[in-house]
Amino acid sequence: MGDLREHMVKFGRRYTQLITAVLYNCHITGFVRGRIYKGDSKGICVPGLNCYSCPGAAFACPLGSLQGALAKTAYKLPLYMLGTLLLFGILFGRMICGFLCPFGLIQELLHKIPLPKIKKSPVTRALSFLKYVILIVFVVAIPVIRLAPGFCKYICPAGTLEAGLPLVLMNEQLQSRIGWLFSWKVFVMAVCILACMVCYRAFCRFLCPLGAIYSFFNPVAFFGIRVDEKKCTGCNACIRMCGMDTKRVGDHECIHCGECRRVCPEGAISYFTKEDKNGTI
Amino acid sequence: MAKNKRIIQWALLAVSVVLIAAGFIDNGFREVMTKAVMICLECIGIG
Structure with a gap:
C-alpha cells in the first residue's frame, strides 16, 4: 500500500495529464475518418488548451471559443465564455496548466529529449510577460477589431499539431487549399516544438494566453x-x-x-x- | 486576510455561475457549439 501511495505521489500528475488528454480527445473515430465531432458536448469547454478542430476533440477549446465569441459580436460581452473561464480560474488557477492541459503534457515529454537545456534566468523571466501581450493583442484586440480569431489563426501550435496536420493529411480538399498561412503555422509549431525540447515548457511560459488568463487567479484559486x-x-x-x-x-x-x-x-x-x-x- | 480571501473566492465563484447561467439564456452555449462543430479553417491554417 505504501509503495502504491509513493507511486501515485510520483506519477499521479502524469497519469492525470494522460487521462485528461484522452478524455478531451475521446472521439477516436475522428482520427480514422478525418472528420471532427459534431455532438452537443462541443458546447462545453475543457479547462486546458485543446483545439476543437482536432478530429478527436469531443469538447470546445476555451481560448478558441473566447475569440470566436469576441469576433462574432464585438460589442456584446461573451457572458458564457467569461463565466466559464472565471469558473475554471477560481477553482484551479494555473493548476490547469500543470494537470489538465494536453499541450502542457506534450511540452513536458518533448523536454525529456536529451538535448542541452536553457536554464531559467532574468531573460526568461522577462520573456514570461510576453504571453500577456499576446493575450491582449491576439486574443482580445484582433478578434474585436478584425473579427478573426487572432491567436488561433496566426500562432496556436496546438491547433496546427492536433488539428491542422491530421485534417490536412486526411483530406484532399484541404490539401488543395494550403497556402502561406499553413506554412507559417507549421513554422511556428516547429519552432515551439524545438524550443520546448531545450527550454522547459517554453510555450507555456512565454506564449500561452490561456496560462496568462489563469495566472490572474493563482492568488485566490480554491485548489x-x-x-x-x-x-x-x-x-x-x-x-x-x-x-x-x-x-x-x-x-x-x-x-x-x-x-x-x-x-x-x-x-x-x-x-x-x-x-x-x-x-x- | 484569510477571511478576505475566502470572501473573494466564494464571490468570484458565485459570479462565474451567474455569468454561465446568463450566457446560457443569452444563447452563449449554442454559439460556442455552433462554432466548435465546424472545422475552424483559420485554426488549421487554411484561412
Missing part, C-alpha cells in the same frame, strides 16, 4: 500548492528547482505541479495547508 509559512525557512530550494519562472511558490508563474515538494527540507509545501485540513480560516 493549488501552498506553503506553510510557519515551517518555511526561506532557503529557496523550491525556487531553484522549479522549471517555471517563479519567484515564490504559488505566484502567477506557478503551475502547481508539486515538484518543489520533493526538495523542501522542511516539508513546508503541500496541496493543503494545516488551516485547510482543519477547516478553519
Whole structure:
C-alpha cells in the first residue's frame, strides 16, 4: 500500500495529464475518418488548451471559443465564455496548466529529449510577460477589431499539431487549399516544438494566453500548492528547482505541479495547508 | 486576510455561475457549439 501511495505521489500528475488528454480527445473515430465531432458536448469547454478542430476533440477549446465569441459580436460581452473561464480560474488557477492541459503534457515529454537545456534566468523571466501581450493583442484586440480569431489563426501550435496536420493529411480538399498561412503555422509549431525540447515548457511560459488568463487567479484559486509559512525557512530550494519562472511558490508563474515538494527540507509545501485540513480560516 | 480571501473566492465563484447561467439564456452555449462543430479553417491554417 505504501509503495502504491509513493507511486501515485510520483506519477499521479502524469497519469492525470494522460487521462485528461484522452478524455478531451475521446472521439477516436475522428482520427480514422478525418472528420471532427459534431455532438452537443462541443458546447462545453475543457479547462486546458485543446483545439476543437482536432478530429478527436469531443469538447470546445476555451481560448478558441473566447475569440470566436469576441469576433462574432464585438460589442456584446461573451457572458458564457467569461463565466466559464472565471469558473475554471477560481477553482484551479494555473493548476490547469500543470494537470489538465494536453499541450502542457506534450511540452513536458518533448523536454525529456536529451538535448542541452536553457536554464531559467532574468531573460526568461522577462520573456514570461510576453504571453500577456499576446493575450491582449491576439486574443482580445484582433478578434474585436478584425473579427478573426487572432491567436488561433496566426500562432496556436496546438491547433496546427492536433488539428491542422491530421485534417490536412486526411483530406484532399484541404490539401488543395494550403497556402502561406499553413506554412507559417507549421513554422511556428516547429519552432515551439524545438524550443520546448531545450527550454522547459517554453510555450507555456512565454506564449500561452490561456496560462496568462489563469495566472490572474493563482492568488485566490480554491485548489493549488501552498506553503506553510510557519515551517518555511526561506532557503529557496523550491525556487531553484522549479522549471517555471517563479519567484515564490504559488505566484502567477506557478503551475502547481508539486515538484518543489520533493526538495523542501522542511516539508513546508503541500496541496493543503494545516488551516485547510482543519477547516478553519 | 484569510477571511478576505475566502470572501473573494466564494464571490468570484458565485459570479462565474451567474455569468454561465446568463450566457446560457443569452444563447452563449449554442454559439460556442455552433462554432466548435465546424472545422475552424483559420485554426488549421487554411484561412
